[in-house]
Amino acid sequence: MLRVRLLEPIIPVSVTHSNLKESALLVRHITLLEALEVSHGVLDLACGSGRNGRYLLGRGLPVVFADIDGEKLASLTAVDVPDPAMMRLWEVDFEQKTNNPLAGKTFDAILIFNYLHRALIDRIKQAVRPGGLVFYETFTEQQRRFGRPSNPNFLLKPGELKSWFETWQIIHCEELERACPPSHVASLVARKP
Numbered sequence: 001m002l003r004v005r006l007l008e009p010i011i012p013v014s015v016t017h018s019n020l021k022e023s024a025l026l027v028r029h030i031t032l033l034e035a036l037e038v039s040h041g042v043l044d045l046a047c048g049s050g051r052n053g054r055y056l057l058g059r060g061l062p063v064v065f066a067d068i069d070g071e072k073l074a075s076l077t078a079v080d081v082p083d084p085a086m087m088r089l090w091e092v093d094f095e096q097k098t099n100n101p102l103a104g105k106t107f108d109a110i111l112i113f114n115y116l117h118r119a120l121i122d123r124i125k126q127a128v129r130p131g132g133l134v135f136y137e138t139f140t141e142q143q144r145r146f147g148r149p150s151n152p153n154f155l156l157k158p159g160e161l162k163s164w165f166e167t168w169q170i171i172h173c174e175e176l177e178r179a180c181p182p183s184h185v186a187s188l189v190a191r192k193p
């Protein structure tokens with residue numbers, strides 16, 4: 001009888017933003033974050049798997065991981081950190097109508113990747129301390145050519161991301177097509193005056 005041994009199971013893996021490694025934008029500009037005098041920590045807003053925040057933890061930066069999905073946050077408890085104070089988990093709904101969960105909170109930097117809720121933009125800007133940074137990258141309207149998201153609420157208009165930070169120092173801003181996964185995004189790094 002012919003015996004066939006499967007050495008490796010074939011598991012279809014889809015490339016999504018959540019199972020990719022840390023964002024190239026963050027890696028490219030990591031020295032900006034490392035040069036910050038950190039007293040409040042970095043907020044990884046709508047962190048999902050926390051790929052970006054985990055990268056910062058590895059560079060010695062304290063991170064608050066925030067998401068509405070408690071299960072995703074729970075998976076982050078497995079992350080090994082030398083000092084538990086470096087990492088905080090925050091289960092939160094950023095789309096509450098009456099309550100602003102960022103009110104009274106201050107961060108040295110806020111990361112927003114693959115998430116858009118326009119009503120939150122001013123709240124995000126207020127929550128960054130003077131001299132602090134925003135890293136923002138998400139889909140543009142051109143993303144429709146590649147599939148989801150296609151809801152206009154989740155897609156940036158041309159120039160929209162930059163327009164929100166006009167009064168800040170814009171360090172990086174571009175709108176481009178990405179090969180993997182095929183997508184169209186706008187990205188920005190800006191410093192609060």
Ligand SMILES: C[S@@+](CC[C@H](N)C(=O)[O-])C[C@H]1O[C@@H](n2cnc3c(N)ncnc32)[C@H](O)[C@@H]1O
Nearest residue numbers: 017018046047048067068069093094095113114
């Ligand atoms: C597309 S994922 C992006 C995850 C991560 N930023 C990344 O790029 O890998 C969007 C994340 O937003 C979170 N999210 C959606 N609505 C939210 C809300 N109202 N408040 C907080 N997080 C929310 C989801 O749970 C999900 O983890």
